Amino acid sequence: AQTVTQSQPEMSVQEAETVTLSCTYDTSESDYYLFWYKQPPSRQMILVIRQEAYKQQNATENRFSVNFQKAAKSFSLKISDSQLGDAAMYFCAYSTFAGGTSYGKLTFGQGTILTVHP
Amino acid sequence: DAGVIQSPRHEVTEMGQEVTLRCKPISGHNSLFWYRQTMMRGLELLIYFNNNVPIDDSGMPEDRFSAKMPNASFSTLKIQPSEPRDSAVYFCASRPDSYSNQPQHFGDGTRLSIL
Numbered sequence: 757a758q759t760v761t762q763s764q765p766e767m768s769v770q771e772a773e774t775v776t777l778s779c780t781y782d783t784s785e786s787d788y789y790l791f792w793y794k795q796p797p798s799r800q801m802i803l804v805i806r807q808e809a810y811k812q813q814n815a816t817e818n819r820f821s822v823n824f825q826k827a828a829k830s831f832s833l834k835i836s837d838s839q840l841g842d843a844a845m846y847f848c849a850y851s852t853f854a855g856g857t858s859y860g861k862l863t864f865g866q867g868t869i870l871t872v873h874p
Numbered sequence: 875d876a877g878v879i880q881s882p883r884h885e886v887t888e889m890g891q892e893v894t895l896r897c898k899p900i901s902g903h904n905s906l907f908w909y910r911q912t913m914m915r916g917l918e919l920l921i922y923f924n925n926n927v928p929i930d931d932s933g934m935p936e937d938r939f940s941a942k943m944p945n946a947s948f949s950t951l952k953i954q955p956s957e958p959r960d961s962a963v964y965f966c967a968s969r970p971d972s973y974s975n976q977p978q979h980f981g982d983g984t985r986l987s988i989l
Contacts, residue, residue, distance in 0.1 A: 800980070801967075859905070859924065859930070860974070
């Protein structure tokens with residue numbers, strides 16, 4: 757079974773600075789997807805970024821980028837120019853590749869609470 | 875476009891009562907997921923439907939929990955009888971189809987409190 761580990765229960769950053777959230781996972785599969793979801797106090801689950809394991813290039817979405825190290829099974833999220841609105845719980849998630857008998861099941865890490873200081 | 879719609883947003887009820895949570899997936903999405911979020915266990919998949927058929931219910935905790943999807947635009951998660959340990963946030967999510975590698979879209983969740 758796949759597992760996802762976020763070793764940082766809490767992180768903090770100053771506004772306009774950069775912060776990196778860590779995530780490691782365990783799998784025997786070669787094809788899969790990785791995600792970062794943001795959960796603000798409003799409780800919504802918002803997709804931040806998505807990485808396909810077969811792509812070597814790291815995904816980027818505006819101020820958000822990932823460092824995907826497939827061999828190390830590491831998937832960290834970097835937030836540049838942090839803003840107050842970035843304060844939230846961040847979840848790393850692994851998805852099996854949907855195809856054949858697999859339906860693309862999501863497994864979540866325990867989350868990292870990010871605080872942004874003005 | 876409307877996202878995944880869940881109701882109610884909050885539910886408070888007494889132990890032993892029946893609880894029904896509702897979900898309307900995004901139009902055209904054929905895959906629907908129910909999750910439970912607690913402090914102790916994080917986010918767990920309870921059940922997955924594809925084309926209104928339950929495909930994976932291995933996460934349903936016990937017989938007190940049941941889920942249905944009578945049509946493509948509506949699903950329910952029912953707890954009967956409810957217990958205080960069922961208190962959690964319950965999320966519904968949808969995706970275009972079973973073999974789509976597109977991300978799941980989540981509703982805003984239902985916060986359930988069992989007294």
